[in-house]
Amino acid sequence: MGHYITLATCVLNQWALDFQGNYERILESIKLAKEAGARYRLGPELEITGYGCNDHFYEGDTYLHSFEVLAKLLVADVCKDMLIDVGMPVAHKNTKYNCRVVFLNKKILLIRPKMYLANDGNYREMRWFAPWKKHRTLEDFYLPRIISSITEQHTVPFGDGVISARDTVLGTEMCEELFTPDSPHIHQALDGVEIFTNSSGSHHEFRKLDTRIELIRGATRKSGGIYLYANQQGCDGERVYYDGCGLIVMNGDIVAQGTQFSLKDVEVVTATVDIEDLRSRRGDQPSRMAQASEAPAYPRVFADIALTYDAFQDGFDLPPTAPRAPFYHSPEEEIRYGPACWLWDYLRRAKAGGFFLPLSGGLDSCCTAIIVYSMCDLVCKSAKIGDAKVIADARRIAGEPVDSTYVPVEPKEFSGRIFHTCYMGTENSSKETRNRAKHLAEWIGSCHVDINMDSIVTAFLTVFQIATGKVPQYKVRGGTETENLALQNIQARSRMVLAYMFAQLLLWIRGRPGSLLVLGSANVDETLRGYFTKYDCSSADVNPIGGISKTDLRKFVQYSKTHLGLGVLQEFLDANPTAELEPITSDYVQGDEVDMKMTYEELSIYGTLRKVAKCGPFGMFSKLIHQWSGILSPTEIAEKVKSFFFYYSINRHKTTILPPSYHMSPYSPDDNRFDLRPFLYNSSWTWQFRRIDEGAAALGKLNRSSSNEKNGETSKSK
Template identity: 65%
Template sequence: MTLIVTLATCSLNQWALDFDGNLERIRKSIQLAKAAGATIRTGPELEITGYGCQDHFYESDTYRHAWEVLAELLQDEKCHGILLDIGMPVSHKGVHYNCRIVALDGRILLIRPKMHLANDGNYRELRWFSPWTQRRTLDEYWLPPVVQETTGQTKVPFGDAVVATLDTCVGIELCEELFTPRSPHIDMFLDGVEIVTNSSGSHHELRKLHRRIELIKEATLRNGGAYAYANQQGCDGDRLYYDGCALVSVNGEVVAQGSQFSLNDVEVVTATIDLDDIRSLRGSNSSRCMQAVQTPPYPRVEALISLSKPSLALSTPLRPTRPISPKYHSTAEEISLGPACWLWDYLRRSRMSGFLLPLSGGLDSCSTATIVDSMCRLVLLAIAEGNEQVIADAQRLCATPEDPLRLPQSPQDLAQCIFHTCYMGTANSGRETRQRAKDLAAQIGSYHVDLNMDSMVSAVVTLFTTITGKTPQYEANGGTTTENLALQNIQARLRMVLAYLFAQLLPWTRSQRGSLLVLGSSNVDECLRGYMTKYDCSSADINPIGGISKQDLRTFLAFYRDKYQLPLYDQFLEATPSAELVPFSATYVQSDEAEMGMTYDELSVFGRLRKVARCGPVAMFHKLYHEWGSGGSGLSALAPSVIASKVKRFFYYYSINRHKMTTLTPSYHAENYSPDDNRFDLRPFLYNAGWNWQFRKIDEAVDKLKPE
């Protein structure tokens, strides 16, 4: 007779400080888990408050409201009959902790604080919380009155313990703890824990998911056991998109996996496991057994519930869920889906009426427009599937006085309601780019405006001339570099002013309510190099491609072209990237890469070495010498002096433009070398751009590499 357990884990689209919404989503997930026959349910990290409360975790209100929400869940009899693992912040003896609350039938069994906190990249948990460092130790936690009245309890165990049910043992791990060298699950499994839950707030980053899944599989492979992983999904109020993918792994294999990108607010993933499979695997491993007998025991908190059901006693026998192959999206699919889901969350939760995008006819703004198109396709698919939340949001956005419950009938129909594009041309704009923008808008279905802004540019220049008596000229007309750059910046900044004007008033001209969110279109490499005008049309409300490289955007557009058979995209992929801010002629066309003095491919390399490999100028030179130089495997076999020149050029322009990152539009975080200031990339914005000591050391290295 085997012992069958059905586990439930979930992805919830929680929102920072949305206590009503968070409560309902948690409650719904519990009810869905029970309906699926699960006897244990785990949810995302800090699910009651939302993960992204940031400095609101300093406020006593945040903790007070979290307990109030928990009390509502505990007294709801529809949430009884299942072992619950719920996340919230807890203040204990004046110290704030990131905790899991284990509850059963309206009573709290254990408060388990997080022991290893995420404190790098996008995460600042040590700013708000302290780790619980007393391993295998319990303290007493005195419950607040609102919970005492609900549960009849005055105090509960607080600390590092496991939960012993009538038939098995459950351990708890929190997000970062999985990624540490000595993860708690190792000792838990050795001490007889058979099921470990992990509640996470893990964000999407391109090409990242496989690391998470491999760690989870490995957690159960060497030791045997079941691992139920839950995660936040959606935009929690910041530039991160939490990418769900709740899953269950047993004995080194994935048996259930949820979606990575979804418009569903609640997604519950269940798997049925056989405890005998775990016990059989463990008993046959002599080395594991020898380590297990030497492992110090965990305190055990009793839960008077049997998670398993004897399979032969069931009228319809339950069968263990069969292993599956994990699903991974390609990079292009990730770009197509992640930022699109993030945009939808931002739009519906901001209560704005839609988007406005300055559509230049170039690859970057085409990528942003395409992500909006992908969002529209996802919304239509969710409507067809009967997603009530998406239907309600779409009706609000598409309602008319004649039809307040109107729903879009196609992606283009939705785009016509919410997506506005604007081509802002000057005398320096090309006919081809204007036509590409117009054709793309027609294909996607956006409400498109085409205008010339030469009169605005001329008015600003005339004002300057009136005041100073001097008229700036382009270099092509005999002007200096300073004049040339100033004239370009006038155009770029005026486009930003126009974008916000049209964002506020275009809905009014169409007899619609509200105003629009302005979308930016600067890619991560331009931001890194600072190849943008401060407060130009890259200054926007949000930017879905600000964390994506030019290389990946090309791959994405090619994928989208092929998937939906859109030959128009060939024109964007083949066009030379150009700002089109200076006069062009038969012999000169402004080129981004020529002006930057480096290619977009090189910028991606510089960015990863600077941020991911943590290289200063000298370390970057040495690495690139082995990669690009004659001493390495690089196809180009560049001379050391050429590599040195490229490194110096990059660091010079990176440093003189770093100040632009202080005003960078909040961007969807997708790349691990993002230069996003104060949020992900904590570096100064005032540098000695000469890098005198560092560049001198590079020159010395080049001299040593010269042949004698």
Template identity: 60%
Template sequence: MVHYTTVATCALNQWALDFEGNYQRIRESILQAKALNARLRIGPELEIPGYGCYDHFLERDTVQHSWEVLSRLLEDRSLDDILIDTGMPILHRNTRYNCRVIILNGKIVLIRPKMFMANDGLYREMRWFVGWTKQAQTEEFVLPRFIARITGQRSVMFGDALVSTDDSCLGIELCEELFTPESPHIAMSLDGAEIIINSSGSHHELRKLKRRVDLITEATLKCGGIYLYSNQKGCDGDRMYYDGAAMVLVNGELLAMTSQFSIADVEVQVATVDLGAVRSFRAAIASRSMQAARAQTYPRAQVPFALSVELVDFDNSVRPTDPIPVRYHSPVEEINMGPACWLWDYLRRSGQGGFFLPLSGGLDSCSTALIVHSMCRQVTAACKRGDQQVLHDVRKCVGAAAGPDYVPESAQELASHLFYTCYMGTENSSKETRARAAHLAKAIGSYHVDLNMDAVVSAIVSLFTLVTTRTPRYEVHGGSRAENLALQNIQARLRMLLAYLFAALLPWVRGRQRSVLVLGSANVDESLRGYFTKYDCSSADLNPIGSISKADLRKYVAYARDQMKLPVLDEFLEAMPSAELVPHSENYAQSDEVEMGMSYEELSVFGRLRKIEGCGPYSMVTHLLHIWGDKLTPREIADKVKRFFFYYSINRHKMTTITPAYHAETYSPDDNRYDLRPFLYNSSWTWQFKVVDDMIDRIEQREASAK
């Protein structure tokens, strides 16, 4: 006998609290899976209400509306003859659980609550849900009466159980459970679960996909079996971008995977797998069989349904899917695609008409502009492929000015409708930065304006002089540090005011009806150091690069130069990073790294040690003594670390107002969601720095006596 089954996994662009839209995408994915002859379909975590509901999970309405959506799925006879896995919050005995609901032909087979919560980094699941602690145990769950009338069931199994079909056995784990040391798939596999399904809400970070693939590969290599992984995709309503990559693996080999970055709302991936291959793989491992013989027994929800087509004779029309190699994007490709998809979701769902960016002629605003250009490229390509949802959203964003049948011809042509850029110069700005901004705007097709703010800056300074009779001067003209900083901040903050003015009215100037969203362009290293003005043009509606390092952005611009054929980007790569807020002189040219007292590369190292490694000043110095000891003295290392922590702490308050940024790096300092540290510090770090100084003194004494 040959037992082949076709299974389907989905990547859906769900949206928090968009119950109607979420329902339509779930239904469409099930119908697509059926059309591809799948007998099992799984979807993303909490796909009915959307994963990112956050404190809305505490509202009874969210649970109620989730049941209402489930009722529509249960009543729909076009969804019969396929085993369906979906997700929603459920109250059981007045306790809220994050659950998978398995349904078949209008009946609920099993409700499986999540056991291990994601509660670190960006995740706060324990704020809303409780983990199911009763391994391999179930309880009776009494269904809501309107659901019971649909299914004809008064109650169903609720808990940690397997689903037993006529020809196989199915185990369930949810997202974080794959990452835990004692993952449920191990015990389930030992008790005979041949298929493990995992419905996930896993966000994108640079270089993260490999970890997911490695974990699933290892799980199926060690345990044998079929593993279906589904994931949310798109912007669910917050800083995170969920990067899809739903996949099917069998016995350590990848058979199928959806795209990691896509602006399509629904992606369904199927694979035909051989249940016999799983049994042979497992039976050939004696040590696994020994453990399986004494394995814990799970309760089973019995389903009178076969996943496979039983083939007595060879049939060439039905064959298992061949393995494929994993497609990993490079970090620069991830920067090019992830934030661009996130921006598109935000734009189309916010109902706005495009983006406005203060284009300074520097690397950071250049990177932001390139990400918008990448968005336009992806949207244009989708329209040319005939994606009706994308085309509908494009016409909604562009508005009537382009006509009801508008189809973008190129990324540049689309940008001319959606993207506004502005160079905001002063007497301190250079001709080179002004020219770079204009050249880039022309290359990517943005609607560009160029202005001088000197009259506005002069008016603000004149007002101060009128009130106080004192006129502040730059440091190079003999002024104090306080005067110098105040004059720079006037320029920076006026740029924010002008950015919102032009974002609101430039579309009006062109006869457009909608205003546009303002984009910021502060990178993660500047945010970490606090090297930006509070409420300057880094204050915006969105920041696509706010969690990306300067080093990675530089690599990205070089990548875009080659891949997008934009030779103008050479000018940005060769330019020295400078705020251009003070007058130039023969003896002084403003430089970001000189003013910060540290390089961007050093800032990246400080950020990773502070956040990822959990280092304070002392442990950071001891760590860097090994890394930098061949090029810096212990005293130089200690001074750099102390300088970093001083400026980090005095500028920490800026993180309370930072623009919502695409989350891309694990050392993001964003305190609104990710980096929950105080914003008022004893910036002298008296005890910590003394411990560091004492250690450096001992090292120097030891080195001196060794000479």
């Protein structure tokens, strides 16, 4: 006869320092888990405070309010007779830790601190917390009075222990600990832990979900056991989007998987499994049992609760959940949904009335517009299934009264209420780009404005002429590179000023209060190369495509043309990428790749080698010698690498003023968080470039020698 157990893992859209909202979402998740028949509930990492509090973790208020929220949870009726596992920061002996707090019936059973901290890429946990290094050790933690008055406990266990219920044992693993080579679940499994719990704050990045799922499946496939994975979802106040996807895995098989991108504030993933299946799995592995017999023991903390039930004796009618294949979104779907969900969180929490986008008629701003349209589509789908929170937020953003009957139904209609676009043309703009912007706005329903800004550019030039007596000219009209660049930048920077003026006044024109958030649309490759004007229209409030490559954006447009029915997008795919900041003549049309002196495909390669492979100039040259062998000569490769690093270094300062961008690419050059490199370089790279030239010369000599030998052999054979 089986011993069935129903477990719940929760995905919450928490917000940094939103203690009231976070408390309500935690309480709602406990209620839903209990209704599903679960006797154990797991939530995401630092769910009481929100993950992205950053330097607020230095503040005593953050710890005080966390305990205040914990106190409210301890006395909540819905928590009765349920093992609750919540995340919050805790200071123990004047040292701050990222912790799980496990409680049952107004008694705290264990405070388990994180042992391995995330401290790379977007994470800086060691800035605020210490790792717990006393493995398999518990100490007394002295509770604050606000808690002890409820629990009637003065001290509780603090450290690396496990929870022993009447019928099974649970062990904690926290986010980064899963990714370490010597993960806690290995040792816990050998000591008889049957249920592994992982509360996480893991952000979205291209194909990162694959890594998580394979690690979890591998852990339980090798060690046997049940693995619960809870993750944060949404934008909690930073450049990253936590993509949820709660999981329950048993013996390597997925038995439950939540959504990866969702507008839900609370999602509870549950599964019912037969715990005897994992015991049977472990029992037929003699080598595992031999290792387990000599494994060091974890200190156990007893929880007076049975998590399992007998389907016959207890009268429950919850059949075991069948295994299922993992579900993954395609890369194009990740672009469609991830930034859209991030924008929705930003929009509703910023209390803005919508978005404003300078729509240039090019591919990048086109992609940004499609993402906003996708956001509108997600809002309408959530409203259709009756998500009251989404409907209330949509009404407020659209300027409808709270008691209105308005419900967003069609994405195009909702887009017309909250999305504003503007084509900012000059004498250098083409009829084609103006028409593409107009057609796209019509297809997605944005409130569109078409203007000509030549008078603004002329005004700037007039002021300059009065002050200096000089009038700069474009290159095609005999001007120097300096004049040509300055004239382009005047147009670009003027667009930024116009964008913010329109963003502040367009709602006023429509008789609505508030203002719009300005969207940027510079892709990750242009940012890496520095191919944008500082403080131009890429200077915005947020940029949903700032972490996405041009190559992936083109694939996304092709996908959107088919799956969103936006036939107009073929015009953008056929167009040549151009800034349209110089005059068009019969024999000259400005092109992005010509201006950059490198292709977008090459930039993706450079970016990956620079950031992911951690190559300097000589290291990149060495890699590309093999990667581009037979395509380019060593000297040509050397010139390309030197050209990239020259432009990268002279433009690195531009990354210091980037608007917050949705993090998606592993080679993002975001100076504010992800890519902590200098912004002032010796752009000559004297030593490095000399070594590249020496290497290219040596390889060229070697290749010529090899070619001569082959020619000699051919002559002899003839």
